[in-house]
Amino acid sequence: MSSSSSSDDELGGARIPIGQRPEWSDVRPVPQDEGPRPVVAIAYSGEFRETMDYFRAVYLAGERSPRALDLTGEAIEMNPGNYTIWHFRRLVLEALNVDLLKEREFVDHTASHNSKNYQIWHHRRWLAEKLGPEAANREHEFTRSVLALDAKNYHAWSHRQWVLQALGGWENELDYCHQLLEDDIFNNSAWNQRYFVITKSPLLGGLQAMRDSEVDYTIEAILANPQNESPWRYLRGLYKGETNLLLNDNRLTDLCLKVLKTDCSRVLALSLLLDLLCNGLQPSEELKEVVESMRHDRSEPSNANLAAVICSILEAMDPMRLNYWAWRRSNLPSEIC
């Protein structure tokens, strides 16, 4: 597909200006229309301007030809964020009935150094949709390679979720999440994907079937790094809409106790405990003692209820969010006050 007119970084040679290429001699370039008044004009320069001027010429003429396809490739190379060029490229691809596997090579190449560009990902999805379920594993390999460089790339995750739902390839997804969390247990995107898999995978039986083993998995992750926000939220998500299960699972209160007895950051453990108490948890004597021992100001009456004590501790421990914890304290459910 690429002719001698491809951009220089592919060929390693000097780029020939389009105006000097014989295959373009019949085309008159069209400069950017600056609108009715030239005051807000953009003074384009060099290769970029020339390429865009020729692009406008083929675009306005509606030319669906191999040279037009090559030209969109060059223009995308220079500015992959331009919707119009991508849009026109798809029209040409459809008209010429081009081998879409070759197009995928082009997108692989372009995406490798523009992994946060919306247009490329959209184009990739258009392509995968045309290629169908057979493309699923290849797409998963591709997002895997992007996520290997930036494990939180939002576009890659969106694409991966779309491919899973539209084209399949769920088999190894939970293992993949585990692998990413082994690399970086703080990766919130991987936790989010894990929740996506356990709730949506057609192979795992859904949240109810997965809850028990996931609670163990999450508790282990929390104990390794109690200051990690993501698994604490994930843990709550596992009991979504099931407050009774949440309150009756002793593993949660045990977890809070264990973390509170360590020297690590205890904000998130206190926060979960506060939520449990607000939902009606009856605290054990041991739990009460541990919390009491954390009080800075022992002058307050010790018969204050445990939830209020926790809020006071958090106000001192997390001063950036002092107003949040103070608000929690003043809004405790009346049943527990």
Added chain:
Amino acid sequence: MGELEAEKHVQYILSVEKRKDDFESLLMEHLRINGAYWGLTTLDLLRKIEAVDSDEVVSWVMSCQDQDCGGFGGNVGHDAHLHYTLSAVQILLLFDRLDILDIDKVSDYVAGLQNEDGSFSGDIWGEVDTRFSYCAICCLSLLHRLDKINAEKAVDYIVSCKNLDGGFGSIPGGESHSGQIFCCVGALAITGSLHHVDRDLLGWWLCERQCKDGGLNGRPEKLADVCYSWWVLSSLTMIDRVHWIDREKLAAFILNCQDRENGGISDRPDNAVDVFHTYFGVAGLSLLEYPGLKPIDPAYALPVDVVNRIFFGK
């Protein structure tokens, strides 16, 4: 930390408008209309919008409209897209020049991009994202044409993107992200549907975004960036939870990202400035009620006096 270099930021924005031939402005060419919205709104918040010739801007904006479909492109002759269309409408409103627009034509274009499930595509190529739900709902509301879409379905789709942490993603299952949260909460606020937001849960997640340096990040374990001073703060404002963060520390973080010599604001201290972050920094300070700035509406992302003019004719 020091003060806001308001006059220098005005000069910086005016100079970007005039500087057309460097690499950055070439790359910005296709989203020039977004850049114009960021720059002009910042000027208005700084009470200096009269420094630009409104007739010039308005006629240029109108020349970006696609006469066939009614939507706006990012520049003259470019394809229409919802995001550019919203920016175009916002710019016209800054200058109170909606009279120049065929409102039904534009709103038909926007409404035509709603899908069966209530979501919106950004353009005819069909990319779906809650960002586009916001663009469509905000735009139609500003044009008094929300009745042209199925608002109930639009809301249902946004709610389907809600996550276990109370936040929202770009599509159902997508990770919560402060930018997407602004879009979803903004669209819900505009349609009077904030009851779908779990304010306390989301408010806690949002205030957890404040980092030790005082700045806000977009997701857990990411670095603070001035742009989230807008996305997070506007969301917290819409759900009445802005007092849950340390506002003084945030203001200090934003002010630390100023280029005190040449004007402009960067993503974090000592980085290069751009119009995008200058807007987010000034808009964030406006939400923090920084003295001298016009107040900004957290849902419509326009100065409050402009929004009042639209809805109350004041």
